[in-house]
Amino acid sequence: MEWDWNFVREIMPTLIQGVKITILATVLGSVLAAIVGLAIALARRSPNRAVSRSVGWFAEFIRGTPLLVQLYFIFYVLPDFGILLPPLVAGVIGLGLHYGTYTAEVYRAGIDNVPRGQWEAAKACNLSGYNSWTYIILPQAIPPMIPALANYLIAMFKETPLLSAITVLELMNQAKSVANTYYRYIEPMTLVGAFFLVISLCSVVLLRWLEHRYGRIER
Amino acid sequence: MTQWSGYLGLILQGALVTIELTLMGSVLALIMAFLAGIGRVSRFFVIRALATTYIEFFRGTSIFVQLFWAYFVLPFAGLSLTPLQAGVLALGLNVGAYAAEVVRGAILSIGREQYEACTALNLGRWQGMRHVILPQALLVMLPTFGNNAIELLKATSVVSLISLADLTFQAQVVRSQTGSTLMPFVSVLVIYFGLALIISWGIRSLERRMARGLDGVRV
Numbered sequence: 001m002e003w004d005w006n007f008v009r010e011i012m013p014t015l016i017q018g019v020k021i022t023i024l025a026t027v028l029g030s031v032l033a034a035i036v037g038l039a040i041a042l043a044r045r046s047p048n049r050a051v052s053r054s055v056g057w058f059a060e061f062i063r064g065t066p067l068l069v070q071l072y073f074i075f076y077v078l079p080d081f082g083i084l085l086p087p088l089v090a091g092v093i094g095l096g097l098h099y100g101t102y103t104a105e106v107y108r109a110g111i112d113n114v115p116r117g118q119w120e121a122a123k124a125c126n127l128s129g130y131n132s133w134t135y136i137i138l139p140q141a142i143p144p145m146i147p148a149l150a151n152y153l154i155a156m157f158k159e160t161p162l163l164s165a166i167t168v169l170e171l172m173n174q175a176k177s178v179a180n181t182y183y184r185y186i187e188p189m190t191l192v193g194a195f196f197l198v199i200s201l202c203s204v205v206l207l208r209w210l211e212h213r214y215g216r217i218e219r
Numbered sequence: 220m221t222q223w224s225g226y227l228g229l230i231l232q233g234a235l236v237t238i239e240l241t242l243m244g245s246v247l248a249l250i251m252a253f254l255a256g257i258g259r260v261s262r263f264f265v266i267r268a269l270a271t272t273y274i275e276f277f278r279g280t281s282i283f284v285q286l287f288w289a290y291f292v293l294p295f296a297g298l299s300l301t302p303l304q305a306g307v308l309a310l311g312l313n314v315g316a317y318a319a320e321v322v323r324g325a326i327l328s329i330g331r332e333q334y335e336a337c338t339a340l341n342l343g344r345w346q347g348m349r350h351v352i353l354p355q356a357l358l359v360m361l362p363t364f365g366n367n368a369i370e371l372l373k374a375t376s377v378v379s380l381i382s383l384a385d386l387t388f389q390a391q392v393v394r395s396q397t398g399s400t401l402m403p404f405v406s407v408l409v410i411y412f413g414l415a416l417i418i419s420w421g422i423r424s425l426e427r428r429m430a431r432g433l434d435g436v437r438v
Contacts, residue, residue, distance in 0.1 A: 064369065064415035065408045066376035069387055073408065077400045158281035165380060172283065185291040193284045200279040 008187050011178045015191060018174030025091055025170060026157045032096025033156065034149065037103030041111065042133075044104070059101040067098045068162050075166040091163035099156045103149055110145040111137060147211045154203045158196060171195065226393045230403065233389030234410050240306055240375045240385060241414070245368055247311025248318055255315065256322025257348070270319070277316035282374050285309045290381045306378035314371045321363045325356035358429055365422030369415045376411075386410060 043055040062070065071094040078085065085093070114137050122132035164173035175188035251273075258270030277285065286309040293300060300308065329352050337347030379388035386407050393403040 061408075061412055064373075065411040066373040066387065068376040068379070069390070069404060069408055069411065072387070072390070073404045076394060077404050080400055159283075161281050161283040162377070172287075176287075179291070186295055189284070189288050189292050193280045193288055196280045196284055197276065201275070204279075 018171035021170040028092045029095030030153045033099035036100025040104035041107035063101045087168045091168045106148045110141040143214045146214045233386040236385045241372045243307045244310035248315040251315025252318035255319035259323045274316045282313045302383035318367045325359040361426045
């Protein structure tokens with residue numbers, strides 16, 4: 001079968017619909033991952049042993065199991081308990097939770113990298129726990145983490161095709177439906193691949209800039 | 220509940236397929252990692268360019284897209300693959316690209332003096348690599364290889380979408396046959412996590428074994 005540019009022009013609008021959903025899922029997912037990651041990182045530092053241990057195990061479990069099965073779990077099992085989620089919401093929760101356990105490690109490293117003296121200074125200034133976190137520790141810990149966080153954002157972007165398995169109409173799903181309708185796989189699949197390649201090559205440039213701007217925390 | 224044992228058998232069959240895929244994918248990934256990783260530090264521009272293209276291409280597009288491409292588009296180019304072959308190919312090439320960067324990083328992390336010592340002993344480039352650099356670099360690579368192997372294990376769940384009967388696929392089969400959702404997905408999640416624990420335990424003991432006799436030598 002030959003590459004057909006007319007067919008490409010014909011399916012482009014459908015694929016662009018999919019691209020919008022893909023980007024939406026990535027943005028919402030990364031916001032959720034940033035919040036979940038911080039929550040996990042803070043909970044793991046909790047002085048309460050029960051809290052830090054159980055959150056640690058939970059995060060370890062999520063990181064050791066495939067995102068696809070977690071998506072199925074959210075999409076198929078939760079309705080049995082009366083939680084019925086639309087596909088996109090289920091997908092965003094899955095992405096956010098899965099990558100939240102990864103960003104939690106970034107936050108942990110970033111927080112550990114704040115020098116001890118800063119903690120002692122916060123105590124010497126008589127700041128409460130909450131105030132020392134929000135005014136002293138996090139403002140210093142977060143900028144060096146930004147490149148590593150962006151790295152996971154790109155990784156998450158590349159996992160969004162999995163959402164097609166729970167019927168989210170993102171890029172991959174649109175491509176599959178187009179391919180099944182016309183029984184032409186070359187153009188849709190190659191276009192999806194090209195799209196991901198272009199976006200991630202562009203994001204590599206962005207990442208280099210972020211690393212230059214905010215410095216690196218790890219080699 | 221009485222039929223559950225039969226369904227458990229189905230899931231265990233799926234686990235065997237997953238293990239098989241993980242092992243074969245890891246072998247291919249390991250080969251590609253060393254080829255491309257050593258290729259990236261080659262002194263010939265062509266080899267460096269080839270290795271870089273391979274790495275950027277496979278890291279830039281998502282595993283899901285690569286798998287679909289291998290399964291649906293390659294047949295049009297006259298190369299028909301069974302789902303298992305397509306799965307091993309896509310997983311091995313994808314994870315191999317990530318691991319190649321690990322190989323390169325580990326080789327570059329070996330100090331200058333080791334290379335100078337190779338020259339002083341009149342070892343050729345290849346001899347020095349084989350007898351001096353790689354044995355030390357291997358120990359640096361090992362922990363990250365463990366993480367890559369776990370990523371590969373998690374990525375195998377995607378092959379269920381090209382109708383290969385792995386763990387995730389069998390969970391879906393059980394779900395559609397029994398209508399029960401909690402049991403299949405929970406048991407599959409637990410099996411995946413168990414496999415991930417086995418991999419990380421195996422890598423740790425391998426690391427201890429290989430580090431034997433190197434105490435005090437490494438910085």
